[in-house]
Amino acid sequence: MPDHRIHNFNAGPAALPLSVVEEVQAALPNFQNTGMGLLEISHRSKPFQGVIDSATARLRRVLDVPADYQILFLQGGASLQFYMSALNLLRAGEEADYLVTGTWAKKALQEAQKISVNAKGIWDDKANNYKNVPGDADYTVRENAAYLHYTTNNTIFGTEYRRTPAAYGKPLVADASSDIAGVPLDVAAHGLIYAGAQKNLGPSGVTVVIVSPWALSRVPAGLPAMLDYALQVKEGSMYNTPNTFGIYVLDRTMAWVEANGGREGMIARNAEKAGLLYAELDRSAFWTTHAAPGSRSWMNVTWRLPTEALEEQFVKEAKAAGMEGLKGHRSVGGIRASLYNAIEPASVRVLVDFMQDFERRAG
Amino acid sequence: MPDHRIHNFNAGPAALPLSVVEEVQAALPNFQNTGMGLLEISHRSKPFQGVIDSATARLRRVLDVPADYQILFLQGGASLQFYMSALNLLRAGEEADYLVTGTWAKKALQEAQKISVNAKGIWDDKANNYKNVPGDADYTVRENAAYLHYTTNNTIFGTEYRRTPAAYGKPLVADASSDIAGVPLDVAAHGLIYAGAQKNLGPSGVTVVIVSPWALSRVPAGLPAMLDYALQVKEGSMYNTPNTFGIYVLDRTMAWVEANGGREGMIARNAEKAGLLYAELDRSAFWTTHAAPGSRSWMNVTWRLPTEALEEQFVKEAKAAGMEGLKGHRSVGGIRASLYNAIEPASVRVLVDFMQDFERRAG
Numbered sequence: 060m061p062d063h064r065i066h067n068f069n070a071g072p073a074a075l076p077l078s079v080v081e082e083v084q085a086a087l088p089n090f091q092n093t094g095m096g097l098l099e100i101s102h103r104s105k106p107f108q109g110v111i112d113s114a115t116a117r118l119r120r121v122l123d124v125p126a127d128y129q130i131l132f133l134q135g136g137a138s139l140q141f142y143m144s145a146l147n148l149l150r151a152g153e154e155a156d157y158l159v160t161g162t163w164a165k166k167a168l169q170e171a172q173k174i175s176v177n178a179k180g181i182w183d184d185k186a187n188n189y190k191n192v193p194g195d196a197d198y199t200v201r202e203n204a205a206y207l208h209y210t211t212n213n214t215i216f217g218t219e220y221r222r223t224p225a226a227y228g229k230p231l232v233a234d235a236s237s238d239i240a241g242v243p244l245d246v247a248a249h250g251l252i253y254a255g256a257q258k259n260l261g262p263s264g265v266t267v268v269i270v271s272p273w274a275l276s277r278v279p280a281g282l283p284a285m286l287d288y289a290l291q292v293k294e295g296s297m298y299n300t301p302n303t304f305g306i307y308v309l310d311r312t313m314a315w316v317e318a319n320g321g322r323e324g325m326i327a328r329n330a331e332k333a334g335l336l337y338a339e340l341d342r343s344a345f346w347t348t349h350a351a352p353g354s355r356s357w358m359n360v361t362w363r364l365p366t367e368a369l370e371e372q373f374v375k376e377a378k379a380a381g382m383e384g385l386k387g388h389r390s391v392g393g394i395r396a397s398l399y400n401a402i403e404p405a406s407v408r409v410l411v412d413f414m415q416d417f418e419r420r421a422g
Numbered sequence: 423m424p425d426h427r428i429h430n431f432n433a434g435p436a437a438l439p440l441s442v443v444e445e446v447q448a449a450l451p452n453f454q455n456t457g458m459g460l461l462e463i464s465h466r467s468k469p470f471q472g473v474i475d476s477a478t479a480r481l482r483r484v485l486d487v488p489a490d491y492q493i494l495f496l497q498g499g500a501s502l503q504f505y506m507s508a509l510n511l512l513r514a515g516e517e518a519d520y521l522v523t524g525t526w527a528k529k530a531l532q533e534a535q536k537i538s539v540n541a542k543g544i545w546d547d548k549a550n551n552y553k554n555v556p557g558d559a560d561y562t563v564r565e566n567a568a569y570l571h572y573t574t575n576n577t578i579f580g581t582e583y584r585r586t587p588a589a590y591g592k593p594l595v596a597d598a599s600s601d602i603a604g605v606p607l608d609v610a611a612h613g614l615i616y617a618g619a620q621k622n623l624g625p626s627g628v629t630v631v632i633v634s635p636w637a638l639s640r641v642p643a644g645l646p647a648m649l650d651y652a653l654q655v656k657e658g659s660m661y662n663t664p665n666t667f668g669i670y671v672l673d674r675t676m677a678w679v680e681a682n683g684g685r686e687g688m689i690a691r692n693a694e695k696a697g698l699l700y701a702e703l704d705r706s707a708f709w710t711t712h713a714a715p716g717s718r719s720w721m722n723v724t725w726r727l728p729t730e731a732l733e734e735q736f737v738k739e740a741k742a743a744g745m746e747g748l749k750g751h752r753s754v755g756g757i758r759a760s761l762y763n764a765i766e767p768a769s770v771r772v773l774v775d776f777m778q779d780f781e782r783r784a785g
Contacts, residue, residue, distance in 0.1 A: 064451065067462055069463070071663065072462055072464060075459065075461055075462055080450050080459050080461070083450060084450050088427065092426075093428075094430075094746065095432070095746060096427070098435060098446075098624075098626075099435055099437050100432070100435060101433070101435060102435065102626065134498045135497045135498055136662045137662070138662035139497075139498075142646040142647070142649070169647075170647060173645075255662075261461075262665075263465065263664065263665055264628075264664070264665030264667065282536075283502075283533060284504075284505070284532075284533060285505065286502075298501065299498075299499045300434065300626045301627070302497075302627030302668070303626050303627070304668070308461065381457070
């Protein structure tokens with residue numbers, strides 16, 4: 060079976076390390092010799108408490124999370140956090156500023172506007188079809204903004220901040236779904252970070268939320284229980300039954316990260332992979348990258364070919380050559396290769412070799 | 423490994439059929455010969471669309487869901503549905519009536535009261551520590567109530583309705599988390615049904631919601647996207663990335679149900695298991711059931727022994743004899759055996775034999 064695994068460039072859910080997949084397989088019928096399978100143990104049991112404690116400790120180490128920040132494992136993805144973060148951090152009528160760098164950033168803003176009409180996009184690159192992330196001088200944050208929200212990496216458009224954006228003294232709130240644990244991230248510089256797990260952290264169905272003391276201090280009384288950060292912190296992410304399986308896979312994935320150099324190891328690995336692919340894209344005018352040079356993502360690389368017919372042929376031939384998930388999102392068209400942590404550098408080399416061969420044959 | 427699986431009487435997450443566990447194992451490294459693992463395929467791919475379509479069709483058949491009702495696969499468990507159902511079905515100031523038969527029913531009411539101060543418990547068995555579910559004559563529904571909410575089975579107290587409660591002409595809303603697909607349920611008699619999957623349907627992290635045309639007609643404009651039944655219906659439960667793994671396991675679990683006689687097969691199997699255990703509990707005054715005779719649950723059987731010391735010894739010796747999950751919830755004390763669909767009748771016979779032996783030795 061493992062022999063037949065192809066090169067998986069999916070944007071998410073995405074590739075996981077094979078060793079993690081094999082650990083999960085082994086745990087399914089009989090978890091830690093309890094005589095019960097991974098899916099069949101109580102979330103209130105000692106073995107599962109061990110899993111969630113381990114996952115928390117690993118994330119804390121991998122991401123260098125300050126001791127006074129809390130880590131939650133919730134459900135509903137970043138899309139629920141778009142609303143939940145504003146529900147917890149913003150009051151009706153208050154201002155909150157959003158950097159709109161693509162589809163997900165825009166949705167985050169729209170959900171916040173359901174809490175306060177004064178949530179506002181203070182920078183929006185729609186006119187350029189989101190080829191850029193802003194420089195610090197490209198925007199100012201309003202004097203009374205409760206926070207500044209941004210999206211660390213834009214899966215669809217293939218752009219990414221290469222440093223923490225300036226917050227002008229306000230708390231920073233980040234959707235880090237698609238590059239968390241794969242690129243530098245200064246957690247201590249943020250008031251809140253949330254991330255769906257299905258790119259770098261594990262499977263879909265788990266959402267990691269990193270909550271600062273500031274964020275906790277903002278939580279109003281009387282929120283719906285499941286949408287209340289303070290209650291979820293108090294209950295250790297187990298106000299109700301969490302996605303026990305997903306948290307286990309996340310723990311195993313973070314163990315793999317730690318065994319491979321931790322986040323620094325991932326950063327080096329991802330810089331190498333992105334470097335290989337962008338070097339090929341820059342080598343020939345046959346390829347046109349979507350992202351502006353200063354805004355390029357390491358996680359999702361997006362580019363066009365001279366014609367749509369060639370793009371279609373590229374995806375089809377790549378598939379025949381054992382590479383999946385390369386069709387670009389309809390908002391950009393063309394090709395997208397997602398290079399999350401689990402993607403091997405060897406897979407990127409296979410892709411680059413294929414690209415060079417394709418250009419020769421098509422050119 | 424499978425040889426060492428014990429008798430798992432957990433209240434949830436709970437036992438799954440071993441054949442399902444083995445199918446899941448096989449799908450993990452290479453799903454349907456795609457060369458990508460079950461956790462690594464896109465939710466927008468044809469293989470996954472096949473999974474969610476299959477899961478929907480199976481639930482429709484197993485539960486006899488009317489053609490004009492919609493089936494959703496959401497996240498957050500029943501606890502999020504406590505709020506979300508009221509958010510979609512109730513307006514501020516409107517009346518909604520709740521039958522309070524235990525902890526979860528009470529929490530459902532409390533979340534609804536965050537939408538409307540006129541959500542009200544019209545029957546509450548707290549004085550009897552929730553030994554009963556009400557008869558139809560034990561309550562009346564208010565003239566202007568938007569709906570009547572009830573909890574089909576009370577996991578903690580071990581009580582269950584043996585028929586659909588009278589709704590007095592109002593739409594019925596049910597939390598069916600802990601007995602769905604295991605007992606009779608007249609879906610067409612309901613306006614909304616929701617259920618966490620981790621008892622009879624599959625793993626934790628998936629929530630099934632069955633939405634009637636009436637429920638859809640109640641959804642107001644402008645809800646948070648992830649909490650909007652109408653939007654989730656429109657997007658086929660894929661407004662964002664769903665718990666793809668959990669939906670797959672649910673589909674396989676429902677395939678197992680269908681291969682074992684469908685819901686009628688499960689009802690016969692569960693009647694047999696509950697019959698075996700209640701016969702033993704009624705045989706000897708050594709055991710005292712918590713639930714009143716007319717309110718007994720087939721899914722969670724709760725009882726006391728003469729002393730707490732004996733109860734502790736019972737749980738300990740049962741564990742040594744290969745039976746897990748028998749410690750009662752602290753709200754009731756004593757013993758609880760959960761007999762969900764996947765529990766084999768043979769496991770209940772082992773339990774009953776152990777009980778008779780325990781009584782002989784202790785008596």
